[in-house]
Amino acid sequence: MAETIDEARIIAWIDGELDPEEAAEVAARVAGDPALTALAERHRQMRLRFAAAFGPIAERPAELRPPAPVISLAAVRAEREEKRKAAAPPKRWAWPGAIAASLLLGLLVGQQALGPRAVSDRPNALALDGTIAAALDGQLSGDAGPVRVALSFRDKQGDYCRSFAGRSLSGVACRDKDGWTLRYGGQGAAATGDYRMAGADEALATAVGGMIAGEPLDRAGEAAARRKNWR
Amino acid sequence: MDDVERRLASHLPRLRRFAHGLARNTADADDLAQASAERILKARDTWQPGTNFEAWAYRVMRNLWIDMTRSRKRTDGPLAPEELGHGVGVAGEAESNVELGYLMRAMDRLPDEQREACALVLIEGLAYREAADVLEVPIGTLTSRLVRGRQALMAMLEE
Numbered sequence: 001m002a003e004t005i006d007e008a009r010i011i012a013w014i015d016g017e018l019d020p021e022e023a024a025e026v027a028a029r030v031a032g033d034p035a036l037t038a039l040a041e042r043h044r045q046m047r048l049r050f051a052a053a054f055g056p057i058a059e060r061p062a063e064l065r066p067p068a069p070v071i072s073l074a075a076v077r078a079e080r081e082e083k084r085k086a087a088a089p090p091k092r093w094a095w096p097g098a099i100a101a102s103l104l105l106g107l108l109v110g111q112q113a114l115g116p117r118a119v120s121d122r123p124n125a126l127a128l129d130g131t132i133a134a135a136l137d138g139q140l141s142g143d144a145g146p147v148r149v150a151l152s153f154r155d156k157q158g159d160y161c162r163s164f165a166g167r168s169l170s171g172v173a174c175r176d177k178d179g180w181t182l183r184y185g186g187q188g189a190a191a192t193g194d195y196r197m198a199g200a201d202e203a204l205a206t207a208v209g210g211m212i213a214g215e216p217l218d219r220a221g222e223a224a225a226r227r228k229n230w231r
Numbered sequence: 232m233d234d235v236e237r238r239l240a241s242h243l244p245r246l247r248r249f250a251h252g253l254a255r256n257t258a259d260a261d262d263l264a265q266a267s268a269e270r271i272l273k274a275r276d277t278w279q280p281g282t283n284f285e286a287w288a289y290r291v292m293r294n295l296w297i298d299m300t301r302s303r304k305r306t307d308g309p310l311a312p313e314e315l316g317h318g319v320g321v322a323g324e325a326e327s328n329v330e331l332g333y334l335m336r337a338m339d340r341l342p343d344e345q346r347e348a349c350a351l352v353l354i355e356g357l358a359y360r361e362a363a364d365v366l367e368v369p370i371g372t373l374t375s376r377l378v379r380g381r382q383a384l385m386a387m388l389e390e
Contacts, residue, residue: 008378015352017359046385047353053331054354057248210236 010040126182128173133180136162140222152217160230163208172207175230235275238284252350253296255339267292289365293347337387345380352377
């Protein structure tokens with residue numbers, strides 16, 4: 001059908017698929033025929049309409065909706081059970097695929113726990129202060145306090161990061177020039193339900209695994225870092 | 232992170248957009264994106280370094296979507312104007328999401344083969360050659376599905 005061939009060429013032209021010679025030929029034919037001009041314009045408008053509606057999705061990675069926590073954590077649990085049955089030797093900081101999947105999951109659940117609507121887009125939106133920052137500044141891992149600090153390490157940018165568990169927030173924070181900034185967040189001790197027990201610590205460990213460069217700091221390393229204010 | 236994880240992380244936003252081109256609503260799209268990310272990580276050994284990761288990732292998602300929807304019945308008939316804005320997202324969402332939901336419903340009315348062609352070219356902006364590679368069809372097949380899909384979309388959206 002001649003008409004379909006023409007329309008296919010017009011669409012290919014709009015999609016930028018024609019070589020310059022062909023494109024010039026189609027452009028001339030379209031310009032010389034009001035019906036084809038109108039048809040080309042409708043296709044161009046539709047392409048723009050799709051670009052405008054779908055384009056922003058690819059610019060908002062953080063809005064990926066987390067799956068229901070109970071289901072996904074059950075999956076994490078099932079996967080761990082499978083691994084246990086397979087008796088795979090545990091590897092430190094070397095994360096197999098199943099764990100990497102839960103890294104994504106953990107990050108997403110973390111974003112949900114923080115409440116995406118409550119966090120602004122300012123550079124220091126996730127800055128930590130008060131009790132948590134004081135604990136991160138002053139406590140060595142394992143020290144008692146209202147906020148428990150569990151682990152310290154350097155991330156791939158060389159910043160010091162520490163995992164912590166507070167009453168309503170747990171997660172990983174890293175120290176930059178402005179202070180401690182949350183890099184990964186989950187619910188704290190007061191908000192835990194049964195379902196969290198199985199997966200949250202693992203998700204946190206996985207988040208650390210994705211950030212850490214080298215090995216965690218030992219106690220002497222932490223003390224040295226503290227003397228330098230974690231910078 | 233290994234190579235596949237890094238590549239996945241950087242490609243994930245576009246994969247998620249592709250999922251919105253395939254799925255019938257945003258909830259299904261995010262489920263599809265999540266499931267695809269997990270499958271990509273599990274199937275990482277089947278990707279050969281040096282080949283096009285993005286094309287492979289799109290293909291994994293597309294195949295997963297086919298699996299997930301194979302038995303599903305699709306609504307036929309014209310796109311009713313009263314569908315616009317109903318059941319799309321939650322109350323108070325931006326108008327652009329209503330528009331997105333509307334276009335997704337229109338896409339949903341296309342036969343699968345036309346929808347995946349339109350999603351790759353019209354939404355993802357792939358070249359015809361790349362889209363044909365993702366779908367593993369000859370380029371002529373891709374273009375004819377694409378043209379028929381575009382004609383059908385135009386008829387639905389301009390009515």
